[in-house]
Amino acid sequence: MRRRLTYSIAALALLIAGCGGSSTSTTDDAPSTSSDAQRQATPMALEQAARTAIEQNAKVSDYVLSNNAIPSWASQSTAGPALAGLRGSAAQRKRAGVRVRVLASSVTIHSIELNPSYLSATAAIVDEGRVRVYKNGRPERHAITLKEPARVALHRIGNETRFVVWKLTVVK
Amino acid sequence: MRASPLIMVGVAVLLTASCAYATSYRVGFASQQEGPSHASVGASVHVSSSVPSAPAGSEAGAGSSEPLGGGEPQSSAPKVAPEAESACVREPKRIPCAPQPEAPEQPAKARPAINPEAIAVTVADRLSLGVGKIAASPSAQATGLTGAASWFWLEPTPATQTQTLASHSEQVTVSATVGSVQWIFGDGSQLTGGAGESYRPGAVPAGAVTHVYETRCLPGDQGHDPSVTASCGANGYEVRAAVEWAISYRASGPVTTAGTLPPRATEATIDYPVSEARAFLTGGGGQ
Numbered sequence: 001m002r003r004r005l006t007y008s009i010a011a012l013a014l015l016i017a018g019c020g021g022s023s024t025s026t027t028d029d030a031p032s033t034s035s036d037a038q039r040q041a042t043p044m045a046l047e048q049a050a051r052t053a054i055e056q057n058a059k060v061s062d063y064v065l066s067n068n069a070i071p072s073w074a075s076q077s078t079a080g081p082a083l084a085g086l087r088g089s090a091a092q093r094k095r096a097g098v099r100v101r102v103l104a105s106s107v108t109i110h111s112i113e114l115n116p117s118y119l120s121a122t123a124a125i126v127d128e129g130r131v132r133v134y135k136n137g138r139p140e141r142h143a144i145t146l147k148e149p150a151r152v153a154l155h156r157i158g159n160e161t162r163f164v165v166w167k168l169t170v171v172k
Numbered sequence: 173m174r175a176s177p178l179i180m181v182g183v184a185v186l187l188t189a190s191c192a193y194a195t196s197y198r199v200g201f202a203s204q205q206e207g208p209s210h211a212s213v214g215a216s217v218h219v220s221s222s223v224p225s226a227p228a229g230s231e232a233g234a235g236s237s238e239p240l241g242g243g244e245p246q247s248s249a250p251k252v253a254p255e256a257e258s259a260c261v262r263e264p265k266r267i268p269c270a271p272q273p274e275a276p277e278q279p280a281k282a283r284p285a286i287n288p289e290a291i292a293v294t295v296a297d298r299l300s301l302g303v304g305k306i307a308a309s310p311s312a313q314a315t316g317l318t319g320a321a322s323w324f325w326l327e328p329t330p331a332t333q334t335q336t337l338a339s340h341s342e343q344v345t346v347s348a349t350v351g352s353v354q355w356i357f358g359d360g361s362q363l364t365g366g367a368g369e370s371y372r373p374g375a376v377p378a379g380a381v382t383h384v385y386e387t388r389c390l391p392g393d394q395g396h397d398p399s400v401t402a403s404c405g406a407n408g409y410e411v412r413a414a415v416e417w418a419i420s421y422r423a424s425g426p427v428t429t430a431g432t433l434p435p436r437a438t439e440a441t442i443d444y445p446v447s448e449a450r451a452f453l454t455g456g457g458g459q
Contacts, residue, residue, distance in 0.1 A: 061201050082205045089204035093197040100199050107201075117290050118339040127201035150202040158298075159337055168205040 043114055050112050050121045050154050050163045053077045057152075057165040058107040058127065061086065065131065066102050068094045079155070080166040097136040103143055105129030121163060123152040286342045288423030289431060295337050295346040296419050296433050303415045304328045306442045309371035312408070315390065316446040321382040324355060325368030326440065330415055342425035351416040351435065357383045358409030358444065359401060367415075385409070388448040408445030415439065 056077035063071050068090045074083060093100070110124040127148045133140045153167040198204040307327040308316070316322040336345040356362040361383065368381035376382065388397075389404035403409065419433040 057205075058201070061205060065199065065201065065204060078205075085205040089198045093199070096197045098197050098199070105201055116287060117294055119291070119294050119337075125202075129201055131199055133199055144199065146200055148200050148202040159339075165205075168202055170200070170203045170206055 043118070045161050046114055046118060046121070046156070046163075047112050049156075049161045050114070050123060051109055053154055053163040053165055054107065054109055054123055054125060054152060057082070057168075058105070061127070062102050062105050064090050065100045068099065075164075077164055079164040082165045082168045085168070099134040099137075101132045101134065101139075103130040103132060119156045120166075121154040121156075123154065125150050125152055286339075286425075286427050288342065288344050288421065288427050288429050289433075291337060291339065291342070291344045292346050292421035292423070292431075292433060295335050295344060296348070296421070296436070299333050299335055299346065299348050299419075301330075301333065301348055301415070301417050301436060301438045303330050303413060303438050303440045306411055306413050306440050307370065308411070308442070308444060312442055312444050315408070316385055316444060318385050318388055318446055318448040321376075321384050322444070322446075323368070323371040324357075324381045324383065324411060324413070325370050326353070326413055326415075327370070329367045342423065342427060344421055344423045346419065346421045346433075348417040348419045348436070351418045353381075354414045354416070355381055355383075356410075356412040356414070357385070358405070358411050359385055359387065359389070359403055367413075385446040387446070389446045391445060405443060407443035409443070410441055411444045412439055412441045 060071065060074045060078050063069075064074075064086045070083070070087055070090065074086070078086065106128050108126045108128070110126065112121055112123045114121045127150060128146060130143050130145050132143045149171045151169045151171055152165055153169075154163040155166040156163050198206075304326045307325050309323040310316050310320075330350050332347060332349045334345060334347045336343060338344075350367065352364050353367055354362060354364050355368075363381065363383075365381055366379050369377050369379045387399065387401050387404070389400050389409050391407045393400045394404050394406060415438050417436045417438070419435060420431065421433060422430045
């Protein structure tokens with residue numbers, strides 16, 4: 001009986017340690033950049049750079065939704081009106097005492113079109129996921145399921161094989 | 173009976189508050205990023221020129237006919253290809269997609285047309301054509317003096333600026349050279365010349381920009397001293413140097429060409445107070 005209790009405690013401790021371990025994998029780590037000045041800017045590489053920017057921007061979006069704050073690494077993937085929009089939305093939620101818990105999120109990139117100048121690109125994406133809204137610390141009864149098709153305008157950074165998400169328009 | 177209107181008013185207030193509350197924030201992944209249509213952040217890239225047809229012999233001549241529009245088409249619905257090869261689902265949350273392997277170069281069908289002029293326009297927009305500050309002797313702090321030449325020059329002297337952008341073996345170099353500088357001295361006179369030269373005693377060099385003011389203009393003069401001119405500002409004369417930049421480009425690679433772009437003008441201003449020295453005759457000299 002005592003041995004079983006010991007095993008149970010040990011298993012519980014391991015479980016708690018495991019949970020703690022996973023929860024510390026915070027998203028505040030700066031995502032790696034796709035900047036590679038040496039690589040020749042082939043259309044393929046540029047498209048991949050645009051894809052990376054969209055994925056990193058999605059992480060920024062998740063972070064801002066969860067924390068109502070702009071992470072320091074946001075500017076690596078997001079700039080211009082897109083970043084201004086995030087900043088404004090975070091401030092509005094903060095003022096309204098609203099926190100959002102992201103339960104699940106994903107971004108699907110359906111198409112990327114490079115501008116003939118190779119200096120900008122547009123993409124069609126769909127942001128999906130589930131969030132739970134907390135107003136003044138109290139959770140709303142139901143989680144919200146989101147599915148937002150959007151058009152993304154990306155700008156290339158100088159000569160680099162790197163893009164930033166510049167403007168995002170939700171397609172109604 | 174008396175309580176019911178109060179309750180109704182209370183409910184109405186609560187409803188109004190909740191409606192306002194509900195519309196005051198966004199919780200969407202993408203919709204929270206929809207922001208102002210204009211932002212003051214730098215690094216903006218806009219290609220606004222129209223695209224002439226691809227030059228003959230261009231390897232990209234059969235490429236996309238998409239117009240250059242700054243990359244922000246909004247009216248058209250997105251082309252959603254359900255089983256697009258490039259589709260990449262980030263699932264589960266926060267696990268990035270595996271990087272796609274570098275595929276061999278696709279033939280020309282996937283390659284958009286190269287338009288060196290359009291690239292040059294974009295590069296030219298990125299040139300920060302700073303003209304420096306206007307320096308003066310006597311300095312603005314010391315104030316100029318009527319009847320004595322004031323020297324003006326740009327510091328640092330604006331120089332030719334060049335920027336090169338290489339994109340898929342096409343290399344476009346854009347150069348902005350200082351054309352002329354128009355000096356407007358604030359008292360109604362102006363001259364067109366160069367960037368000026370800093371003051372040095374002795375003979376006046378050919379490139380020096382000098383001006384002799386005839387009327388004083390000190391802070392506070394306007395409205396108080398009837399002798400000042402109407403162009404005298406609150407802090408002195410407004411001296412302006414407008415630099416005109418001639419912009420040209422040279423492209424090499426699949427499309428080799430050269431040309432010029434519309435000139436640009438940038439300017440610097442300072443407030444330059446000018447005082448006067450009056451001589452007075454005094455009686456009883458020598459006694």
